[in-house]
Amino acid sequence: MADNLGSLPEPTRQDYEFKGWVDTKTGQLVDETVEVTRDYKLEAQWEAKTDTPYTVVHWIENPTGQREVNGIQYTVGTITEESGTTDSTATHTKPGFFSAYTLSNYQPEVGIVKIDGDGQATLNVYYERRKYNLTVDNFGDVTVYQVKWGEPLTQYLDNKGVPSWSMY
Numbered sequence: 001m002a003d004n005l006g007s008l009p010e011p012t013r014q015d016y017e018f019k020g021w022v023d024t025k026t027g028q029l030v031d032e033t034v035e036v037t038r039d040y041k042l043e044a045q046w047e048a049k050t051d052t053p054y055t056v057v058h059w060i061e062n063p064t065g066q067r068e069v070n071g072i073q074y075t076v077g078t079i080t081e082e083s084g085t086t087d088s089t090a091t092h093t094k095p096g097f098f099s100a101y102t103l104s105n106y107q108p109e110v111g112i113v114k115i116d117g118d119g120q121a122t123l124n125v126y127y128e129r130r131k132y133n134l135t136v137d138n139f140g141d142v143t144v145y146q147v148k149w150g151e152p153l154t155q156y157l158d159n160k161g162v163p164s165w166s167m168y
Contacts, residue, residue: 008032011044015052015086015117019045048086054113054121056080056092060101061128061148069126070106077101077127084115090123100149101127 008021008031020029021042030042058077059065065073078095090113094103104126113123129148134156136143145156 008042013044013046013117015049015119016046017049019047021045048088050085051083052086052115052117053081053083053119054090054115054123056082056090056123056125058092058095058098059124059126060098061104061126069108070104072104072106072126072128074126086115086117088115089113090115090121092123092125094127098127100130102130104128 010018012018020031022028022045023030023034024041024043029045030040057079059067059069059074060077061072062075063073065075067074077098080092080095082090082092084090089111092110107126109124113121115121129150131146131148134145134147134153136145136156147153147156
């Protein structure tokens with residue numbers, strides 16, 4: 001008569017749920033009631049938790065920013081606390097009040113940052129100010145400038161002979 005495996009330990013792993021022990025030869029879950037009839041190699045089976053916390057820092061373009069990335073100055077616009085599946089890629093959603101900003105084409109961390117089991121992962125996301133065309137008509141001499149949201153227009157209208165201007 002064969003003995004059974006007896007009491008098996010129940011390991012812990014941060015932000016994972018222990019699902020049981022798997023016999024590496026058969027790929028089947030085993031428990032202490034399995035009768036020992038051969039050599040066994042058991043491997044812990046884990047399932048990633050889906051509520052692991054991580055942080056998203058939303059950086060907005062600012063001429064006097066705290067951080068320079070790809071030649072543009074940025075300041076922290078807001079920080080959001082998110083959650084996702086351990087070891088998956090951190091994602092982000094543009095805050096609704098960022099209407100004056102567009103997602104920058106340069107995102108060195110998006111698609112790379114993994115959600116760590118310790119909840120310490122941080123994803124930095126960068127937004128640039130929206131750009132608009134400013135058309136200046138000086139008696140038929142039309143010049144079109146690309147102007148960033150919030151930028152003063154005085155530098156484009158410093159000629160006192162400018163009769164009209166419009167933004168599109």
